[in-house]
Amino acid sequence: MPEEETEFNPPEPLESVSEDAREPEQLESASENAHEPDQLVSLEDFNQLKAERDQLLDRLARLQAEFENARKRGEREKTANRDHAVGVVVEKFLPVLDHFELALNSSGSAEQLREGVELIVKQMEDVLRQLHVHPVPALGVEFDPRQHEALGAVERHDLPDQHVAEEIRRGYKLRDRLLRPALVRVASNPKQISDSHEP
Secondary structure: OOOOOOOOOOOOOHHHOOHHHOOHHHHHHHHHHHOOOOOOOOHHHHHHHHHHHHHHHHHHHHHHHHHHHHHHHHHHHHHHHHHHHHHHHHHHHHHHHHHHHHHHHOOOOHHHHHHHHHHHHHHHHHHHHHOOEEEOOOOOOEOOOOOEEEEEEEEOOOOOOOEEEEEEEOOEEEOOEEEEOEEEEEEEOHHHHHHHHOO
16 A cells, blocks of 8 residues: 655744744843943033034134135236236337337338338337247248148249248247247248159
């Protein structure tokens, strides 16, 4: 006679007993361990902490005010320095403007007017030199894209290829800083180009 199969259910482990099944005393002691009672602060300590907080807030407000004042002072000084620099430059150019006005009001010949304008241009160049502004070398020098702006090319046999043939507008530098590039036309020398391509 075959043996009957019986189902075997292992007993549940003790750890899986739900919290609801615990004794009320166990739950009470567990909740006491989880949350320690808050410590009371004495009135003296509270007042001391409050005073320290007020001092820190006062100090922070003072620092913010000092920072704002320093920022405004810096802006005022920056504006004053810029105005001073502009004033120095304008002061140097005022005599040039005076001479232009004299030239416009003169009743001399065209040749005399031209000579007067040439003198004014020299005076302006002197002022620029005093301000450390110098023209960018252009005519006859090798084309340099860092200092020259090419407006086009012209065929020239008397100049090396890629050298400045014409200066249309003068460029200027303030010490080593380029203020504006020279506007130029560059020489294209067909003879030199063909010679360089020969084997």
